[in-house]
Amino acid sequence: MSTTEVRSLSAPERRRKRGIITMASLGSIGLLLFGIFPKSGQPVTFSFVLGNEWVLAKELIINSKSGSLSFSIISLLAIAVATLQFRARKTIRTASAVFGATFLMSFLCWATAGKFVPFTGLLQGGLILSVPLIFGAMAGIISERSGVINIAIEGQLLAGAFLSGIVASLTQNNWAGLVVAPIAGALISLLLAIFAIKYGIDQVVLGFVLNVLVIGLTNFLYKKLLIPYQSTWNAGGTFPPIQIPLLSKIPVVGPIFFSQSIIVYLMYVVVAVIHIALFKSKWGLRTRSVGEHPTAAESVGIDVNKIRFRNVLIAGAVAGLGGAFFTLGALGSFSKEMTAGKGFIALAAVIFGRWSPLGAVAAALIFGFADNLQGLLTITGTPIPSEFMLMVPYVATIIAVSGFVGKVRAPAADGVAYKRGGGSH
């Protein structure tokens, strides 16, 4: 901190400043592209009713041009507020969120001009697509906060999907599938834990190899067993959505959050438990200390590698449970490489959310929503090629990692094997 009039910016402040500049340029482009350039507006129909929830507004028709224009202006106002808050040295999180939401709405009005948009369905689908991402991100956080990099999320998800699908099919019982899913993920984690912690192998490399191993194994068995004997090995079912009384009746919010399958409700529980446990419990404190400064943790009598071992196993179980979503929550049967890189997107969510559970959930929700939006726009047709829409989550991640998030700081000892008494640095 300098005492002179010229204020030097600290690293987080510089990052925040860069974030504001990024938002300002995005917002201005949005204003021009979506609000000013289109010659004439067309009506956009937003429909809000999905099932049998209470009806607040059935649908809303707005003009695409004036809609885009007004949302763009609000987004620019949000940036102005963010700038003021930055000057006042306050957090700009809320203003950034408002910017994000209004910028997206501005884009949505422009992209769907003249079309019908099932608004509630869009958000509901977005949440569903983010479920495996959230489970995967939680797995990443539990493991990495204790100092073990988890790149094997993809493999853990895939193993969970595979085993839960098979067991649900063989026993004709979805619950059996749900129970074994965490075990499958934990088995992959067991390999990760043994090799990374016991043998001290590089964790990024190891996670990568485990992914290849699981993809190879599941592809092999899929072709060898699941295709030829489909009726016995790959004929599970899906969990039906459960309507939570009253809550599911709330307009818009109800169908999105409270009319989902059991796996989604489990996800709420998992996120809440991890968030609270990580910051409020003894386990959380130990986990974080082992991930930040293992030598110090050891000196107060914590068994570093035991904590790490346990956390990696828990992480695998969480990801495995998320894997069950692919089979028991969505498709009903296993298909080849059905996780399709979701584990890597979950990893991006971990980093995007800066290793905090709620941050990662927010990131995962954004990715899920973008994915679903892309699906909708591909069907309705857009002014831009669908391939570019498909790129959006990935490009957004790159922008976020380099602009908003800037120099991300992982747990200090993340990825560094710990040898007792030898120190880790």
Next chain:
Amino acid sequence: MKLKKLILPALSFAMALFVSGLLVAFSDSKVLALKSHPISMLSKGLSTCGAAYWALFRGSIFDPRLASGHFWEGFYPFSETLVAASPLILTGLSVALAFRAGLFNIGAQGQFIAGAIGASWVGFTFDLPIVIHSIAAIAAAMIFAGLYGGFVGFLKSRTGAHEVIVTIMLNYVAGYFLLWLLSTTAFLRPGRKDPLAPEVHNSARLLHLFGPDLRANLGFIVALVAAAAVWWLLTRSTWGFRFRAVGANAAASRTAGISVARVSTTVMFLAGALAGLGGAVQILGTEYAMTSGVGGSFGFDAITVALLGRATPIGTVFAALLFGALRAGGLTMQASTDTPLDLVLVIQALVVLFIAAPALIKSLFRLKNVDEGETISSKGWNG
């Protein structure tokens, strides 16, 4: 080279084949049907597994059935191994080079695609004399892919964006960009609806090494030259010294006056160019026409190749030959014994896993005094 150094890789490979063999034997329905007769189950399992591995060998190295005329004709399948190994060597070198400078390049896939786009575009658009056309196409591939890779290094040095995340994301971006490109009039072959580019002109294609019947082509020589160049760069040049210094200890290098930012940008540019060269070799030497699936699993394979090769150029060449043989033989195995090609992935992963854990192999075989070689390590998120 000392023979001792080979003990560990050889045992790792043997262990991987053994474990995968169990998988082949005990996932076969005919073997499982003999559950009540353990002895006949065992022999059936052994024969199933043996048949699969024999097909693997036949498809990659030597097929006695082809040797009926001339003995050397039995080695025809080896040409397929060379074909499969060439792009693996190049993408493997890309990952290995970045590794040596402390960067984990997961983006070989995207860079490979960028290179394939460049080579394909120059190959089918322009009319140039024979050798010049190939060189121009290769140059375009290397520049496209080099920029695609260099961008990652630039971003890392300017903003701290971690290369693992950025390269993962860029792989997807490249895939979708290719898909879009193949739907435009510039790249879609006239009269076609499926994503398929026109064939590159004859003048741009790489010469076949052993006559028109065998697909082995100059691409393999290009790959060997690239490996030699990377070896020279890493061990004999000032830049290579800087790369390795930064890879070993970035903070110390910075203190010593090396610009870490410039090193990461340069290394990623070169790594991208190598992977792009792989894409060029694949298009100009083997496939001629680009499809949406041109990237295959080269990004994945490249990493396993570099790991098995311990991130050294020579090791990478041999690792790529081994995995190339598995690829080539895997196709024969799939066709003739009903064993899915994906077994190759399992073998690949197991080999790397065992080789990365020398302690495991040593304790399994009760070995002492085995040369473990250098262990490869990435730098985690904070490196």
